[in-house]
Every structure is written in structure tokens, then in C-alpha cells.
Amino acid sequence: MNRKLLAALSFVALAGTAAFAGTEAGSGVPGSxxxxxxxxAYGSGDPEVQQGRVCAYCHTPHHAIxxxxxxxxxxxHTVTTQTFTPYASAxxxxxIDPTTMMExxxxxxxxxxxxxVAVDTHYAFTGGKKLQQDDNLFSTPAVGEKGNLSNDHPIGFIYDDADGGIAKGPETGNPNLEDHVQGKDEWIRNKNATYAGxxxxxxxxxxxSASQGGKPIMTCATCHDVHNKKNKDKAGSTNYLLLATNEGSALCLSCHIK
Structure with missing residues (x-):
């Protein structure tokens, strides 16, 4: 996992430690x-701030997008219309099709x-705080600022060899190197492997993926649990909402055989 991606997904830098209270893995969204x-309070008179409605910044029971x-x-929350440049490497x-990678x-x-899009944008309220701002709220630049994801972990591709993707490795143990097939990766575990811990x-x-005929693709949620319920970040460490801990690179090693 690209360390820049993990750092940017944290995006929190408030003075002191108060902002990290209640952020232990599995403790839910409130306090995370x-x-x-x-x-x-992001907006003057914004009722969601006044009422402390945590879910309202992303979800609504009525009049949804x-x-x-x-x-x-x-x-x-307003959906981005940005065009993205995917990761590319030899x-x-x-x-990765840049026109469908954000499914x-x-x-x-x-x-x-x-x-x-400002993170506090919701309903008819237009927010004012964007992740690229370098102030006392956010200390790191946005992931994919101006649509550039060329230096971040790839997403939007068919994952498993069984579905026409690339992951050809075993669920556990090491691959049989005699099984190498061009365009496949026996050093990435197949989709039946489990996350460490x-x-x-x-x-x-x-x-x-609708564009891939229902075949399963990797997304941001393949590594992160935004609701802070299934994630396994180590107790006492910064909670990056990861599905396996960063300790010993357990998240990376859940997929990559190294």
C-alpha cells in the first residue's frame, strides 16, 4: 500500500490530541x-453542526442524490465530476480504464x-473546507488532487484471475513458479484469501463493476472501512481505517506475497 495514500486518507491535523479521541479501530464513525x-462549525448557522449529526455529511433519509x-x-454529498489519471507502471x-475506474x-x-468538493458539503449546504487546504484543519494534500492518481495504489481493475483479472496467487503460502502466465501475477493472493488478523x-x-459485466474490481473500500467498524488498525496507533493493521505491513501482505 502506497504510504502517501494512507497518510492522505488520514487528513487530520489538529493541535493536541483531542481530535483522536474515540478513534480506536472498530469503534464506529462518531469520534473517528x-x-x-x-x-x-464549518458553516455559519449550519444546522447539522448545531445538531451534531455525524451521518448527515454523507447520508440522508430523504431527498437523496x-x-x-x-x-x-x-x-x-456532492459527487465529484473530476476526471482521473490512474496509476501506471511497467x-x-x-x-485500468480511466473512464470507469471510479465505479x-x-x-x-x-x-x-x-x-x-468541500468535505462539509451536504444537502443544499455548500461547504468551505477542501482537503488541499493547508491550514490547522488539514495538514496533508488531497489524494488525487486535480485528478492525479498516477502515484497512488491502483484501483478500478478486475482483481481475480478467476474473473479475468490478475491475482493468480494461492490463498496461503507461496506460489508455484511453474504456473507463471504472462499478464497474471502469482505473487498476489486470489480473492478467497483473508485479511491478516x-x-x-x-x-x-x-x-x-457494471462496465465489466459484474466482475469484481478493486476500490478504495478494498483496503479501507470508512465506517470504522471492520478495520483492524493497531490499538493506540493512528487509525487509517485499514482492514488489516499497518504493523509489519500486514495490510500489504494480505494481498501481496513478499
Whole structure:
């Protein structure tokens, strides 16, 4: 996992340690780094700040956004319209189509994390705090600022060899090097492998891509649990909402055989 991606997804830098109270893994959204109410009153007279409604920055029970993405879970936050440049390298076997790579939850994540939409935008309220701002609220630049994801972990590709993707490695143990196939990667575990320290399978965190005929693709949610319930960050460490701890690179090693 790209360390820049993990650092940017944290995005919190308040004076002292008060902002990190209640951010232990599995403790839920309230008090976590995705609790927008802990960063102060964003808009003058904004009723969601006054009422302390944690969920309202992303979700609404009524009048939800219904257009603009294939995955809109009672969504209240403006969806990014940014065009993205995917990761590219001579070492990657996956094929990533920049026009469809944001299917599923990734586009919703990037509606804050690309810096194009203020994180406190919701309902008819237009917010004013964007992730690229370098002030006492956010200390790190946005992931994918101006649509550039060329130096971040790739997403939007079919994951598993069984589905026409690249991951050809075993669930556990090491690969049989005699099974090498051009364009496949036997050093990436197949989707039935589990995250380190969890019974959760990689397959559980892939998204059925409409453009790929329902085949499962990797998204931001393949590594992160935005609701802070399934994640396994080490107690006492910064909670990056990871599905396996960073200690010993356990998250990386859940997929990559090294």
C-alpha cells in the first residue's frame, strides 16, 4: 500500500490530541476521523453542526442524490465530476480504464479526497473546507488532487484471475513458479484469501463493476472501512481505517506475497 495514500486518507491535523479521541479501530464513525462534527462549525448557522449529526455529511433519509454514480447509498454529498489519471507502471499487469475506474464506492471517497468538493458539503449546504487546504484543519494534500492518481495504489481493475483479472496467487503460502502466465501475477493472493488478523475475505471487499459485466474490481473500500467498524488498525496507533493493521505491513501482505 502506497504510504502517501494512507497518510492522505488520514487528513487530520489538529493541535493536541483531542481530535483522536474515540478513534480506536472498530469503534464506529462518531469520534473517528470521518466524524465531521469534531472539526468545528464549518458553516455559519449550519444546522447539522448545531445538531451534531455525524451521518448527515454523507447520508440522508430523504431527498437523496440519485444520479451521477452506480453506488449512491442514500447519498447527501456532492459527487465529484473530476476526471482521473490512474496509476501506471511497467510492473503492473492490470488494465485500468480511466473512464470507469471510479465505479462503486471509490467515486464517493474521492468526492472528498480529491480536493474538488468541500468535505462539509451536504444537502443544499455548500461547504468551505477542501482537503488541499493547508491550514490547522488539514495538514496533508488531497489524494488525487486535480485528478492525479498516477502515484497512488491502483484501483478500478478486475482483481481475480478467476474473473479475468490478475491475482493468480494461492490463498496461503507461496506460489508455484511453474504456473507463471504472462499478464497474471502469482505473487498476489486470489480473492478467497483473508485479511491478516481477520476472517474477512478480499472477495468481500471487491465491487461488482457494471462496465465489466459484474466482475469484481478493486476500490478504495478494498483496503479501507470508512465506517470504522471492520478495520483492524493497531490499538493506540493512528487509525487509517485499514482492514488489516499497518504493523509489519500486514495490510500489504494480505494481498501481496513478499
Amino acid at each position: 476521523i470521518h466524524d465531521m462534527t469534531i472539526y468545528g 440519485t444520479e451521477g454514480n452506480d453506488y449512491l447509498p442514500l447519498w447527501s 510492473t503492473i499487469d492490470a488494465n 462503486g464506492p471509490s467515486k464517493l471517497c474521492m468526492s472528498c479526497h480529491d480536493g474538488s 481477520s476472517g474477512l475475505k478480499i472477495a468481500d471487499r471487491l465491487w461488482a
